[in-house]
Amino acid sequence: MPIAAGIKTLGIRGSFMGVFKNSELxxxxxxxxxxxxxxxxxxxxPYFRxxxxxxxxxxxxxxxxADKKAELFLRNEIKQKFPQDGVYGEEYGYDEGSSDFTWVIDPIDGTKSFISGMPLxxxxxxxxxxxxPVLGIIDIPALDERWFxxxxxxxxxxxxxVKTRACSSLSDAGCLTTTPFNFTGHDSEKYEKVAGTVxxxxxxxxxxxxxxxxxxFADLVFEATLQPYDYLALAPIIQEAxxxxxxxxxKPLSLNSSGHVIASGDKCVHEEALTILRT
Incomplete structure (x- = not known):
């Protein structure tokens, strides 16, 4: 069954009503x-493996x-359904809209995994x-998994x-990052300090x-050199969990953020890691 069919209508609470004006939207x-x-x-x-x-x-x-076809499809679907909204994608750039809403899409995040036959x-x-960011999706096609x-x-x-787990100390934290090679210059020194503490x-x-x-399943993720289409969908998923x-x-993530991202399941771990990363 498609995952969309299993998504229940959400109960409407105050914060989102202020953005969307009504539950129908x-x-x-x-x-x-x-x-x-x-x-x-x-x-x-069909392109995978x-x-x-x-x-x-x-x-x-x-x-x-596959990257190009998927993004063109997503852009076309968005513009047909919500022509007033803007769209910003990795492969085809930014189409400005007339509303207060903008879609930011990455058709295949982890293209190196995709071309290597890895399902992540x-x-x-x-x-x-x-x-x-007020809505986010991480969809993992090869594993039939989706966070919304x-x-x-x-x-x-x-x-x-789902919910994040408690972790009271950075020294107790399990940490994930894509690769240490993405940290260069002064960033590599910060990486070494965090990696040496967790x-x-x-x-x-x-x-x-x-x-x-x-x-x-983990307590901390931190990365550098990301683009808006790499991190904006992640923000609601982490925060709402x-x-x-x-x-x-x-600082909160936005279209103009530097690309240095840190996500934590527990605020204690977040603040302790920020103490290192801010230096």
Whole structure:
């Protein structure tokens, strides 16, 4: 069964009502975002572990026909359903809208995993109200897994509520990051300090790491050199699961953030790690 069919209508609480004005609009965005996530899988998965044409972009990162086709599909669906909304995607840039809402999409987060046959790549979909992420999806097509969150409504994993876990000290924390090679210069010194303090480190996973954090399987994720389409969908999922996600200065994430991201399941761990990362 498509995951969208298993997403229940959310109970409406105060904070999101202020953004969406009425429950019908919230329901429309919820239903639509999950439906296009289901459909984008049908575009991506036929390419997975099959012959691919791989190109290198200007930043040397790989891109495939699956990335491009999935983003074009998502952009077209959004513009047909919500023509007033803006759309910003990794492969085709920014189309400005006339409303206060902007969709930020990454068709395949973790393209290197995708082309390597590893199943931990994901599709990221964020909805921003002005500059604040208010809805987020991490969809993992190869594993049939999805995290969904809307501001004020909690985080769902395949339709069931999830929460981060408690951890009172950075020294007790389990930490995830994609690769230590993404930390350069002064950032590498900060990485070494955090990695030398936590209980354990695990590498790889891209957006999947943040879903695991939201579900209580890790305590800390921190990364550098991310783009808005890499991190904006993650913010509602972490926050609505009870965690914290900011830049390395402790500021909320937005389209204009630096790309230095830290997410924690427990505020104590977040503040302790920020003490190191702020230096």
């Amino acid at each position: 919230l329901h429309a965005y919820t239903k639509f975002s999950n439906e296009i996530s289901d459909k984008s899988r049908n575009i991506i998965m 099959n012959e691919l044409k791989i190109e290198n972009k200007k930043d040397s990162s790989p891109v495939t026909q 790549f994901g599709t990221l979909i964020a909805l921003l109200h002005k500059d604040t 969150a809307a501001q004020g409504e909690g985080t769902l994993f395949n339709g069931n509520p 209980s354990w480190m695990r590498f790889g996973g891209d957006c999947y790491m943040y879903g695991l954090l939201a579900s209580g 009870g965690g914290s996600i900011t830049d390395w200065q402790g």
